[in-house]
Amino acid sequence: MSRLDAPSIERKWQQRWQDAGCFNADMASDKPKYYVLEMFPYPSGRIHMGHVRNYTLGDVVARVKRARGYNVLHPMGWDAFGLPAENAAIERGVHPAKWTYENIEGMREQLKSMGLSYDWSREFATCDPSYYRFEQKMFLDFMKNDLAYKKESWVNWDPVENTVLANEQVVDGCGWRSGAPVERRLLSQWFLKITAFSEDLLNAIEGLDRWPDRVRIMQHNWIGKSKGARITFQLTEVPSGADNGIEVFTTRPDTLYGASFIALAANHPLILGLAENNTALHDFVEECNRMGTSQATIEAAEKKGVDTGLTVDHPFDPAIKLPVYAANFVLMDYGTGAIFGSAGHDQRDLDFANKYNLPVIPVVLPEGEDPDTFKVTDTAYTGDGRLYNSDFLNGMTVEDGIPAAIAKLEELNSGTGETTWRLRDWGVSRQRFWGCPIPVIHCDTCGIEPVPEDQLPVTLPDDVDFDQPGNPIANHPTWKHTTCPKCGGKAERETDTFDTFFESSWYFLRFADPDPEIAFSKEAVKYWLPVDQYIGGVEHAVLHLLYSRFFTRALAACGYLDLDEPFDGMMTQGMVCHQTFKDQNGQWLFPTEVERQGEDQWVKTDTDQIVDAGRIEKMSKSKRNVVDPELIISGYGADTARLFMMSDSPPERDMEWTNSGVEGASRFIHKLWRMSSSENGIGLADLGTAMPETLDDAAKTLIGATHRTIASISEDIERFRFNRCVAALYSLSNSITDAKGDSKAQDWARRFALETLVQLMAPIAPHITEEIWENLGHDQMIAEMAWPEADPKWLIEETISIGVQVNGKLRGTIDIVPDCDKSIAEELALALPGVQKILDGQAPKKVIVVPNRIVNVVA
RNA sequence: GGGGGCAUGGUGAAAUUGGUAAACACAGCAGACUUAAAAUCUGCCGCCGUAACAGGCUUCCCGGUUCAAGUCCGGGUGUCCCCACCA
Numbered sequence: 001m002s003r004l005d006a007p008s009i010e011r012k013w014q015q016r017w018q019d020a021g022c023f024n025a026d027m028a029s030d031k032p033k034y035y036v037l038e039m040f041p042y043p044s045g046r047i048h049m050g051h052v053r054n055y056t057l058g059d060v061v062a063r064v065k066r067a068r069g070y071n072v073l074h075p076m077g078w079d080a081f082g083l084p085a086e087n088a089a090i091e092r093g094v095h096p097a098k099w100t101y102e103n104i105e106g107m108r109e110q111l112k113s114m115g116l117s118y119d120w121s122r123e124f125a126t127c128d129p130s131y132y133r134f135e136q137k138m139f140l141d142f143m144k145n146d147l148a149y150k151k152e153s154w155v156n157w158d159p160v161e162n163t164v165l166a167n168e169q170v171v172d173g174c175g176w177r178s179g180a181p182v183e184r185r186l187l188s189q190w191f192l193k194i195t196a197f198s199e200d201l202l203n204a205i206e207g208l209d210r211w212p213d214r215v216r217i218m219q220h221n222w223i224g225k226s227k228g229a230r231i232t233f234q235l236t237e238v239p240s241g242a243d244n245g246i247e248v249f250t251t252r253p254d255t256l257y258g259a260s261f262i263a264l265a266a267n268h269p270l271i272l273g274l275a276e277n278n279t280a281l282h283d284f285v286e287e288c289n290r291m292g293t294s295q296a297t298i299e300a301a302e303k304k305g306v307d308t309g310l311t312v313d314h315p316f317d318p319a320i321k322l323p324v325y326a327a328n329f330v331l332m333d334y335g336t337g338a339i340f341g342s343a344g345h346d347q348r349d350l351d352f353a354n355k356y357n358l359p360v361i362p363v364v365l366p367e368g369e370d371p372d373t374f375k376v377t378d379t380a381y382t383g384d385g386r387l388y389n390s391d392f393l394n395g396m397t398v399e400d401g402i403p404a405a406i407a408k409l410e411e412l413n414s415g416t417g418e419t420t421w422r423l424r425d426w427g428v429s430r431q432r433f434w435g436c437p438i439p440v441i442h443c444d445t446c447g448i449e450p451v452p453e454d455q456l457p458v459t460l461p462d463d464v465d466f467d468q469p470g471n472p473i474a475n476h477p478t479w480k481h482t483t484c485p486k487c488g489g490k491a492e493r494e495t496d497t498f499d500t501f502f503e504s505s506w507y508f509l510r511f512a513d514p515d516p517e518i519a520f521s522k523e524a525v526k527y528w529l530p531v532d533q534y535i536g537g538v539e540h541a542v543l544h545l546l547y548s549r550f551f552t553r554a555l556a557a558c559g560y561l562d563l564d565e566p567f568d569g570m571m572t573q574g575m576v577c578h579q580t581f582k583d584q585n586g587q588w589l590f591p592t593e594v595e596r597q598g599e600d601q602w603v604k605t606d607t608d609q610i611v612d613a614g615r616i617e618k619m620s621k622s623k624r625n626v627v628d629p630e631l632i633i634s635g636y637g638a639d640t641a642r643l644f645m646m647s648d649s650p651p652e653r654d655m656e657w658t659n660s661g662v663e664g665a666s667r668f669i670h671k672l673w674r675m676s677s678s679e680n681g682i683g684l685a686d687l688g689t690a691m692p693e694t695l696d697d698a699a700k701t702l703i704g705a706t707h708r709t710i711a712s713i714s715e716d717i718e719r720f721r722f723n724r725c726v727a728a729l730y731s732l733s734n735s736i737t738d739a740k741g742d743s744k745a746q747d748w749a750r751r752f753a754l755e756t757l758v759q760l761m762a763p764i765a766p767h768i769t770e771e772i773w774e775n776l777g778h779d780q781m782i783a784e785m786a787w788p789e790a791d792p793k794w795l796i797e798e799t800i801s802i803g804v805q806v807n808g809k810l811r812g813t814i815d816i817v818p819d820c821d822k823s824i825a826e827e828l829a830l831a832l833p834g835v836q837k838i839l840d841g842q843a844p845k846k847v848i849v850v851p852n853r854i855v856n857v858v859a
Numbered sequence: 860g861g862g863g864g865c866a867u868g869g870u871g872a873a874a875u876u877g878g879u880a881a882a883c884a885c886a887g888c889a890g891a892c893u894u895a896a897a898a899u900c901u902g903c904c905g906c907c908g909u910a911a912c913a914g915g916c917u918u919c920c921c922g923g924u925u926c927a928a929g930u931c932c933g934g935g936u937g938u939c940c941c942c943a944c945c946a
Contacts (some may be wrong), residue, residue, distance in 0.1 A: 214863055218941060221862060226945075249944060263946095329944040339946045347860075348944055422945065541941080648871045648884070654939095656871070660885055667898095668884095674899085723872070727883035734883090737900095794886075803879030808927045810879055850925050854878045856926050 006637025039536030133457030134519035162470035168597030224422025249335030254401030443484035707794035
C-alpha cells in the first residue's frame with residue numbers, strides 16, 4: 001500500500017459518487033423520507049470555516065440517514081442577491097450578475113472538494129429570473145390575499161447615498177458609508193402582513209420541540225405579546241383639527257390613580273399638528289428627528305420633554321387634570337405612540353416626573369410597608385403589593401387590580417382590554433439594484449397596478465450605471481417607463497427591490513421540486529417537507545427563521561401548499577474561532593504570517609519580530625484570524641478538515657481552530673491508513689466472513705468493544721454528539737492496536753473491528769474510508785451500504801467493575817457479574833480491606849446496593 | 860433595564876441524566892527506533908503529599924436536600940449572547 005495522497009484519493013471518490021448518482025434524491029421510493037438542509041451560502045467568492053463546519057455537520061447527518069435506510073434529500077444552492085455584489089460593481093465596474101455567477105462557480109468547486117453528499121441536480125441561484133419569477137408571482141398573490149400592502153413609514157434615510165439604511169447601517173447617527181448624518185423620513189414602503197399570524201406564530205413555537213430552547217425563547221420575545229388596556233384620555237380643551245382624545249396603551253391600568261402626566265412621541269400626529277404654531281415644540285420635533293433610530297444614540301440620549309400646555313381628564317375622575325408632554329422616550333411605532341406616566345411604579349416615568357417637577361403618587365404598597373410612611377423618591381417600585389390611593393381599587397393585588405380597572409374603563413366607555421405585539425409588519429422595500437424587482441406599476445390615473453402575470457418575470461436591466469448615487473434602476477433611462485396594464489396610459493415601474501430575506505424565506509420549498517414551470521408542486525412539498533433537520537448559525541434565530549415560518553403560513557393561505565411549519569428539527573451551530581495576532585504597530589496579522597517560538601511566544605515569520613497573541617475570537621476578515629479552508633483541503637485533505645470539525649467541541653458550542661488540532665486529526669487518518677495496510681497484517685488478512693467457533697478472551701473483548709462502539713456511535717449521531725463519536729472511534733482504534741495476540745480468533749476480531757471502524761467513520765471522513773474499504777477487497781461503496789448493526793448479545797459485558805463507597809466516599813471497587821444478586825455485591829463490598837478498616841469491626845448501619853452502579857456503606 | 864446560556868485539569872472536553880469525576884484528544888515530560896531529524900512506537904501526566912506507598916483535597920463561591928450532588932433546590936460572583944427608553 002502506497003503513501004497516502006489524500007487530494008487524489010478524494011478526487012477519485014468524488015467522481016465515483018457522482019458517476020453512480022449516489023446522492024440524487026427521488027420521490028419514487030418506499031423508504032421513509034428525510035430532508036436535511038444547511039443554510040445556503042451567500043456567494044461571496046470563497047468558502048470560510050463557518051461553511052466547512054455547517055456543511056460537514058449536515059453531511060454527516062445526511063450520510064448516516066442514507067445508510068440507515070432513509071430516502072434522503074440533501075440539496076445546495078445560492079442565496080445570491082445582496083449588497084456585496086453592488087459594492088463590487090461600484091468598485092470594479094463589473095455587473096453584479098457576472099460577479100455573482102463567477103463567485104458561484106468558484107464556491108461550487110470548493111464545496112465539491114469537501115466531498116459533500118449533495119444532490120447537485122437541484123441547485124439554483126436566487127438571483128436567477130427562473131427563481132425570482134416565482135416570488136414575484138407570490139407577491140401578487142399576497143396582494144390579492146391582503147397580505148401585502150403599501151404604507152408610509154419612518155426610515156433612516158442617507159441623504160448622500162439616496163437610500164434607506166437598516167438600523168445596523170447607522171453608526172453614531174451617520175451613514176456607515178457616506179458618513180452623512182442620517183435623517184428620519186416618511187417613505188412609502190411595501191409591507192408583508194406578518195402580524196396577521198402573530199398569534200399562530202407565537203402559539204406554534206410550543207410545538208417546535210426539536211428546536212433549541214434559546215431560539216424558541218428569542219422568537220417568543222421578538223413576537224412580544226403583551227396584554228393590557230387601551231385608554232382614551234379626553235382632552236380638556238380640544239385644539240382645532242385634533243381628535244378630542246388621546247389613546248394610550250398600558251400594561252398597568254391598575255396604576256391609573258398614580259397617573260401624573262401624559263407623554264406623546266415627538267412624531268405623534270397631535271404633536272406634529274401643534275408644532276406648526278409652537279416654536280418650542282417645533283424645535284423639539286426637529287431635534288428628535290435628527291437623532292435617528294440607532295441604538296447608540298437612543299442610549300446616550302437624555303430623557304427630555306416639552307409641555308404642550310394641554311391637559312386631559314383622568315378617566316376615573318374628570319376633576320383630575322393631567323398635563324400633556326411631548327417626550328423623546330416615547331416611540332411612535334409601539335402601542336399608540338402615547339403613554340400615561342405613573343411615576344411611582346415605572347423608573348422612566350419617575351425620572352421624567354422628577355425632572356419636570358410632576359407629582360409622584362405611589363399606588364402600590366409593598367408587603368409590610370406603612371401607607372403613611374412609604375415614599376418613592378429615586379427608585380420606582382415595580383413589584384407586587386396592594387393597591388392604595390386608588391379609590392375602588394384599594395386593597396386589591398396588582399394581579400386583581402388590572403382586570404378590575406379594565407372592567408371599569410369599559411363600563412365608563414373610556415377604554416378596553418387589549419393585546420399588543422412587538423412584532424411589526426415586515427418592510428420589504430429596498431432602494432437597491434441587486435434584488436428582485438417588486439412587480440407593480442404606478443399609474444397616475446389608476447394608482448398601483450400589479451404587473452400582469454403573463455408579463456412576469458420583471459427582470460433587472462443589464463446595462464446599468466453604478467457611478468451615480470442612488471438606485472441604478474431608478475436612474476436607468478428607460479427601464480422604469482412602461483404602460484399601465486389597466487388604462488394603457490404612461491406609467492412607471494416600481495424601482496424598489498425586495499429585501500433579500502424574501503428569497504431565503506421559501507428556498508427550502510423550491511429544493512423539493514425545482515420545476516421550471518412552477519415554484520414547486522404541492523405533491524413534492526407534501527412528500528419532502530417539513531425539513532427534518534435544518535442546520536445553521538444562531539444569528540438567523542429570529543429574522544430568517546421567523547420569516548420562513550411566516551411564508552409557510554402566507555403561502556398556505558394563498559393555496560400554494562398544505563404545511564404548518566417548515567422546519568421540524570433545528571440545530572444551531574457555534575462559531576469557528578481562532579487566536580488573533582497583532583504586530584508591534586498594532587496591525588492585525590494572518591495566522592500564516594506568524595509562527596510559534598517556545599511556550600507562549602509568537603513571532604512574525606519573515607522578520608522574527610515578537611507579535612502580540614490576543615484573544616481567541618470568531619474568525620473574521622477584519623481581524624485577519626482566518627484560515628482558508630482551501631489550503632487545509634489541498635494540504636491535509638477534506639477528510640482531515642471534516643474530522644477536526646467534528647472532534648472535541650459539541651456542534652452548538654464555539655470551537656477553536658488550531659493547527660495542532662488539525663495535525664491530530666491528520667495523524668489519526670494516517671494511523672487508520674497504516675492499520676489497514678498489508679505490512680501491518682490486519683488489513684489484507686482476509687479470514688472470510690464467518691466468526692471462528694472458538695474465541696479467546698482477547699478476541700471476545702475486541703468483538704464486544706466493537707459492538708458497543710456501533711451502539712454508542714449510532715446513538716450519539718442521532719443526538720448530534722459528534723465529539724463523542726470521534727472519541728469512540730479513537731477508542732476502538734486503540735482497542736485494535738492493543739489486541740496484539742497471535743491467534744486465528746484475534747486475527748478475525750481485528751479484521752472485524754477494523755472494517756466496522758471504517759464504516760462508522762465513513763460519514764465523517766468519507767474519502768479515505770472508501771479507499772480503505774476498496775483496498776480491503778470490497779466491491780460495493782460504503783456510500784451505498786447499510787449502517788452496521790450492533791448485536792445485542794455482544795453488548796453485555798461478562799464482568800463489570802463498580803465503586804464501593806463508605807459514607808459517600810470511594811474506598812475501592814469490586815468486579816461483579818452484571819445483574820448479580822444484591823447480597824453478592826454487598827458481601828464483596830464489605831470484604832474490601834478499605835471498607836473493613838473504616839468499619840473497624842462494627843456492623844454497618846445500612847448498605848445501599850444500586851445494581852450495576854454502586855455500593856454505599858453507611859458506617 | 861428585561862430575557863437566556865455558560866462556568867469541570869495547562870487546553871478542547873467526557874461523565875450512562877443523582878451513582879467510581881476527568882473518557883477521548885491537544886499540549887507537555889521521559890524512553891525506544893535512527894548517524895541525525897521527522898514520522899512511528901512505549902510509558903507518565905488534576906492538586907497537595909510521599910523516596911515510594913498511605914493519606915488528604917478537587918467540578919466558580921456560600922448554604923440546603925440526599926445513603927450519595929459536577930448533576931437537584933436557594934443565594935451570590937464571573938462571563939457570553941439576544942432584546943431594549945416596549946408603556
